[in-house]
Amino acid sequence: MIGQETFADALLDGAKEVFETMMFMTVEPCDEAGHVIGGSALLGSITFTGDIEGCLTVCCSYDCAKTIAVNMLGAEDEELSEDEVVDAVGEVANMLLGSLKSRIAETAGEIQVSIPSVVSGTELVNSLGEGAAEISQVVNIDEETARFTLLYRDAKV
Amino acid sequence: MAKSLLVVDDSATMRKIITRTIRKADLSVEDEILEAGDGSEALEKLEGNSVDIVLCDINMPGMDGRTFVKEARQIPSNANTKIIMISTESADEVIDGVKADGANGYVTKPFTPETIQKELAPFME
Ligand SMILES: [Mg+2]
Numbered sequence: 001m002i003g004q005e006t007f008a009d010a011l012l013d014g015a016k017e018v019f020e021t022m023m024f025m026t027v028e029p030c031d032e033a034g035h036v037i038g039g040s041a042l043l044g045s046i047t048f049t050g051d052i053e054g055c056l057t058v059c060c061s062y063d064c065a066k067t068i069a070v071n072m073l074g075a076e077d078e079e080l081s082e083d084e085v086v087d088a089v090g091e092v093a094n095m096l097l098g099s100l101k102s103r104i105a106e107t108a109g110e111i112q113v114s115i116p117s118v119v120s121g122t123e124l125v126n127s128l129g130e131g132a133a134e135i136s137q138v139v140n141i142d143e144e145t146a147r148f149t150l151l152y153r154d155a156k157v
Numbered sequence: 158m159a160k161s162l163l164v165v166d167d168s169a170t171m172r173k174i175i176t177r178t179i180r181k182a183d184l185s186v187e188d189e190i191l192e193a194g195d196g197s198e199a200l201e202k203l204e205g206n207s208v209d210i211v212l213c214d215i216n217m218p219g220m221d222g223r224t225f226v227k228e229a230r231q232i233p234s235n236a237n238t239k240i241i242m243i244s245t246e247s248a249d250e251v252i253d254g255v256k257a258d259g260a261n262g263y264v265t266k267p268f269t270p271e272t273i274q275k276e277l278a279p280f281m282e
Contacts, residue, residue, distance in 0.1 A: 021267035022174075073173055087170040094168070094216070095267050098245025110248065115167065115218045 006107055007100075008135045011150055014099030018092065019141060023071035030138040030145055036123075037061060037147055042086060043124040044093035048101075050111030054152030056097045057126050058089055064144035065089050090116035096148060126151060160184075160281060161207060163191040165199040165225070166214040166243070171266075175212055175243065175273065182274040184281055196220025200228055208238055210280050212273075215244035215255070223255055230259035239280045243268065 012029065019025045042065045045057040060068070062085070069080055069088035093116045101111060128134075132153040139146055162179065166172045176190050191206060193199040197220040199213065211229075215222035222242055229235045241262035242255055252263050262276045 018267045021269055069170065072170060074177060084170055084173075087168055091168045091170050095245050098247065098266060101245075102247040105248065113216055113245070115216065 004133060004135060007104055007150060007152075008137065010100050010103035011096075011135060011148055012137050012139070014096055014103055015137065015139060015148055017099050018095045022095065023068060025068070025071055025142050027139045027141050030140050032138070035138045035145060035147075037145065038122075040120065040122055041124055042089045042118055042120050043126070044089035044116055044118045045126060046090075046093045046097050046116040047114045048097065048111045049114075049155065051109035051155055052111065052152045053155045054128055054132065054150065055126060056093060056100065057149045057151075058093045058096060058146060059124055059149070060089070060141075060144065060146035062120070064141065064146055067142065067144055068092060086118045086120070090118045093118075100150070128153060158185075159187045160209040161187045161189075161191070163193060163199060163202055163206075163208045163211045165193045165196070165211060165217075165222070167194055167217040167219075168214075169194075171214065171243075178270045178273050179277070181270065182277070184274070184277060194219075196222060196225030196228070199225055200232075203229060203232070203235055203238065210277065211238060211240045213240060213242055213260075215242055215246055215251070223258065226255055226258045226260050241276055241280075243273075 016027045019027045037059050041061050043059045045055050047055040065085050069085045072088050128151040132151050135150045137148045164172050164175050172192050191202050193202050195217045213222045239261045242260045243264045245266045247265045264276050
C-alpha cells in the first residue's frame with residue numbers, strides 16, 4: 001500500500017516530538033526485532049476516518065505507562081492514581097496521531113480523529129481485518145519499551 | 158489584577174498539565190483555576206463565574222471545542238473573555254476556522270511550557 005515507508009518514518013518522528021516536548025523523554029527504535037510487550041499492559045487507541053481510515057495504538061506495560069505519566073505531570077509516583085496513568089496513555093495516543101497526521105497530510109489527505117480509549121490486559125493486539133496495512137514501531141523510551149502501531153486501509157468509496 | 162482562568166479538556170491529565178504549566182509560569186493568575194471536561198460544562202462555568210481567559214481543547218466527547226467557541230460568542234457577557242484553543246489539530250483550515258469563530262489564540266499539542274506562557278502573555282495585562 002502507498003505510503004508505508006513514509007508512514008513508518010512519520011510515526012517514529014511524531015513519537016519523538018511528543019515524548020521530547022511533553023515528557024522530556026527520548027525515543028529510540030528498539031533493535032530487538034519482534035519484541036513483545038509482556039505481562040499486564042495498557043493499550044491506548046484512537047480511530048480515524050477520511051481518505052484512509054484505521055487506528056493508532058500505543059501499547060506498553062503498566063510500569064512504562066506510569067513512568068510516562070510521571071514525566072508528563074512532573075509528579076512523584078505515589079501521587080498518581082491508576083486513572084491518571086490510564087488517561088495519560090490515551091492522551092499519548094491522541095497527541096501521537098496529531099503529530100503523525102500533520103506529517104502525512106500530503107499523502108493521506110485530511111483525516112478526522114475520534115476520542116481515545118484505553119484498555120488493560122495481556123497480549124493486547126488490534127486488528128482491522130483483511131486488506132489493512134500495519135505499521136509498527138517498537139521503541140525504547142528511556143529504560144522502558146513501548147509499541148506504536150498504525151493500522152489503516154483506503155476508505156471505501 | 159490577577160486573571161481568572163478556565164481550563165477545558167476531556168483528559169484530566171491534560172487539564173493537570175496545563176494548570177501546572179500556568180502555575181509554574183510567572184503569571185498573575187487567581188489561586189483557583191476552574192476546570193471543565195467538555196464544551197457544555199465550560200459554558201456552565203462561564204455562566205456562574207467571571208472568567209478572563211479560557212484554554213480549550215477541540216477534540217472532546219459531548220460538546221467539542223469548536224462548538225463551544227461558537228456558543229460562547231453568542232452570549233454577550235462573554236464578549237471580553239479570551240479563548241485560546243489547545244489542540245492536536247495543526248491544519249491551517251482548523252486554526253483559521255476556529256479563530257474566525259471567535260477564538261483569540263491557538264496552541265498545538267504537544268506544547269512546551271514556553272509556548273503556553275507566550276500565548277497567554279498578551280492577555281495578562
Ligand atoms: Mg481531547
